[in-house]
Amino acid sequence: MFKHLLIAAVAAASICAVAETEKPNILFIFADDLSYETIGAFDILDIDTPHLDSLVEAGTTFTHAYNMGAYNGAVCVASRAMLNTGRFVWGTYQHDTGPKMKAEVEGGRMWSQLMNKAGYRTYMTGKWHVKAQPSDIFDVAANDRPGMPRDFWRQGSADGIKPKHYGYFRPVDEEDYKNGWKPWDTSNGGFWEGGKHWSEVVADDALDFIADAKEHEEPFFMYVAFNAAHDPRQAPKEYIDRYPLDRIKLPENFVPAYKYQDEIGCGKSLRDAALAPFPRTEFAVKVHRQEYFALITHMDDQIGRILQALEESGKADNTYIVFTADHGLAVGRHGLIGKQNMYDHSVRVPFMVVGPNIDKGTENTNPIYLQDIMPTSLELAGAPIPDYVEFKSLKALLEGKKAEHYDSIYGAYKNQQRMIQKGDWKYIAYPTCDGERLYNIKSDPFEMKDLSTNPEYAAKMKELRSGLLALSTDLNDPLDYNDPVTSWKKAAPSKSKKAAH
Template sequence: MLKHLFAIAILGSLTTVHAKSDKPNILFIFADDMSYETIGAYGLLDIDTPHLDKMVEAGTTFTHAYNMGAYNGAVCVASRAMLNTGRFVWNTYAHDTGPKMKKEVQDRRMWSQLMNKAGYRTYMTGKWHVKAKPEDIFDVAVHERPGMPNQTPEGYNRPVDEEDYKNGWKPWETKYEGFWKGGKHWSEVVADDSIDFLNDAKTHDEPFFMYLAFNAAHDPRQAPKEYVDRYPLDRVKLPENFVPKYKYQDEIGCGEELRDARLAPFPRTEYSVKVNRQEYFALITHMDDQIGRILKALEETGQADNTYIVFTADHGLAIGHHGLIGKQNMYDHSVRVPFMVVGPNVKKGEKNNAPIYLQDIMPTALDLAGAPIPDDVEFKSLLPMLNGKKKHYDSIYGAYKGQQRMICKDDWKFIHYPTANANRLYNMNADPFEQNDLAMNPEYAAKVKELKTDLLELSADLSDPLDYNNPAESWKKATPSKKQKTTH
C-alpha cells in the first residue's frame, strides 16, 4: 500500500499535491579525513558538532566503523572506489583503472546507478575522486571537486613557532584559495547545492538518493576566522599518544617523502600539533553548521519522515597522534570513522560496538531501496545489525600499499610492517590509545603468533597481492608500471 507525502505550496487558495513513492529516501553525507573521535557527543574531544550530535541522539551509532585500506598514498581514492563499487580493497584495486572503471559505468553497476535502477532520482555534489564521471552516473551532478583543494607552499611545514605563525599562512585568508577558490567556501557550496536538491526532489514522485561529499576536513584546513577563534590553543589538548617522531615512520611510508606528513614540521612539536588540530576542529565545526542547514531543509521540505540519513567519512586522520599527521597508518585515529544512521524505525540514541566497514553503507542503501544486491558486492548490508543481529565480521582487515597490514579481532589489534619486519600488538580494551605495544613482550608471544596466522589467512581470502616473505618485490610486481597521478 502506498504511503503519501505531500509537498504543499499555498499561493492564495492554490494547493499542489505530489504523490510519492513508498520507498524511503537516502541522504548520504560524506566527510573527508575525519577521525572517529571528532564528534562532540562521543565525549572523546572538546569539539563543537551540535548538528552531528543530534544525529547521534536521533539514531544508531556504529562506534567501530573502519576503512579497509588503500593501495596508494591517496587513501580516499581506494575508500571511495570501494564505496561506489562495493568490492573489497584488492578486488577494487583490480578495477580501479580508467578502462575497467569505464566498464563499471557502462554496465550500470556503480552505487548510484543501482539506486537509479531501483527507481531513485540521484544527486551528487562535492568531492568525487573516482575514475568515472559523476554526470555519467547521477541524474544531477554539480560542483564536482578534485581530491583536495589546491595547495600552496605556504601551507606546508607550519607553523615552526609562534613567530612563524604570526607572519605566515592563515586559514581564513582567501588569497591562498584552497577551500576559498571560486569565492565561497566549498563546504557552504555543498550545503547550498544540497538545499537546491531537496527543493527539486520534493517536486518529483521518485524517491531520492543524495550523495553529498564534503572536502572538509581535508587540508588545507581553512575555515572562517570566527570558527578558528572558537578554539584558542589552551582549549586544544595534545593527543595522549603524542610523540615527536614515530619510530617506523620511514619504513612504513610516513616520513618526509609523504605529502601529508610534510604539512607540519619534523620532528613534531606540541605547538605545531596544537595549531594543526585547532584548524582541523574549526573546519569540522564549520562543516557541522553546513550539515545543520541541510538537515533543516530536509525538515522544511517535508521529506524528513521518510528519509534515512547516514553520516560517515572516507577515513580518519592522525594530526599529531603517534607523531603522525596523515591517514596512511593502521592506528584507530586513521582507520576508524564516525558512522551514524538516522531514519524510520532506527533505534534512537543506540550504540552498536560491533565492527563494520564504512563501505557497508552501499549494500545497506540497496537493501533499504528493496533493490537486489549484486553478487560481486562484497560489503554487507547493515539492516540485519540495525534489527538486532550481533555482528557481520569476526575480524577487521587493514592495509596500506606494501608497507602495512593489520588485523583487529576481539579486543586485539595486530599491526605488521612487512618491509620493516616489525610487529605491533595492542589490547584495545585496556589501551584504546594504542600506547603500550606488547609485541616484544614474551608473555604475548603466543598472541602475536595467533594473530599473524589469522592475518595471513585473511590476506589470502581477500586476494592480497603481498607475499609476506618477499614484500618489496611482490608489491613492485603488483603495482602498475605507469604511476597514476593522485592527490591525497
C-alpha cells in the same frame, strides 16, 4: 454515521499501506579525513559539533566503523572506489584504472546507477575522486571536486617538497605562525577558490537538491560529499577563534617522531606528513588540531543547514540519513599527521544512521566497514545486491536481527603496512622492515602500550599473525610477506590507458 466512519477508516488504512510500501529516501553525507573521535557527543575531544550530535541522538551509531585500506598515498581514492563499486580493497585495486572504471560505468554497476535502477532520482555534489565522471552516473551532479583544493606555491625548497607550499612544514614556532599562512586568508585560494568556502557550496547544492526532489515523485538518493576536514584546513576566522590554543589538549599519545615513520612511508617524502615540521612539536600539533577542529565545526554548521532543509521539505520522516567519512586522521597522534597508518585515529570513522524504525540514541559495537553502507542502501531500497558487491548490508544489524557481522577487521597500506583487529586485540605488521605492534584496544584505546615484545603475549602474537595471513589470502592480498617489494611491483594493475577522470 457509521458508514462515514467506515469509509474514513478504510481511507486511513489505504494511506498507511501506501506509506509502508513507499520507498525511503537516502541522504548520504560524507566527510573527508574525519577521525571517529571528532564528534562532540562521543565525549572524547573538546569539539563543537551540535548538528552531528543530533544525529547521534536521533539514530544508531556504529562505534567501530573502519576503512579497509589503500594502495596509494591518497587513501581517499581507494576508500571512495570501494564505496562506489562495492568491492573489497584488492578487487578495487585491480578495477581502479580509467578503462576498467569506464567499463563499470558502462555496465551500470556503480552505486548510484544501482539506486537509479531501483527507481531513485540521484544527486551528487562535492568531493568525488573516482575515475569516472559524476555526470555519467548521477541524474544531477553539481560542483564535483577533485581530491583536494589546489595548493598555493612559493619559490624555495624544503625536505621532500620542492618547491615549498605555503601550507607545509608549519608552524615552526610562534614567530613563524605570526608571519605565515593563515587558514582564514581567502587570497590563497584553496577552499576559498571560486569565492565561497567549498563546504558552504556543498550545503547550497544540497538545499537545491532537496528543493528539486520535492518536484519529483521518485524517491531520492543524495551523495553529499564534503572536502572538509581535509587540508588545507581553512575556515572563517570566527571558527578558529572558537578554539584558542589553551582549549586544545595535546593528544595522550603525542610523540615527536614515530619510530618506523620512514620505513612505513610516513616520513618527509609523504605529502600529508610534510604539513607539520619534523620533529613534531607541541605548538605545531596544537595549531594543526585547532585548524582541524575549526574546519569540522564549520562543516557541522553546513550539515545543520541541510538537516533543517530536509525537515522543512516534509520528507524527513521517510528519509534515511547516513553520516560517515572516508577514513580518519592522526593530526599529531603517535607523531603522525596523516591517514596512512593502521591506528584507530586513522582507520576508524564516525558512522551514524537515522531514519524510519531506526533505534534512537543507541550504539552498535559490531565492527563494520564504512563501505557497508552501499549494500545497506540497496537493501533498504528493496533492490537486489549484485554478486560482485563484497561488503555486507547492515540492515539486519539495524533491526537487531543479527549478532555478528565480520569476524575480524583487515587493514592495509600499500606493501608497507598490514593490520588485523579481532575482538579486543589489534596486530600491526610492517612487512618491509619486519616491525610489529600489538595492542589491547579495550584497555588501551589510544594504542599507547605496544605488547608485541612481551613474552606473556607470544601466543596472542602467533594467533594474530596466522589470522592476518589467512585473512590476506581470503581477500586476495597480492603481498608476499616474504618478498614485499617484488610482489608489490608485480601486483600493480595495468595503467596503459589514460584514466577517465
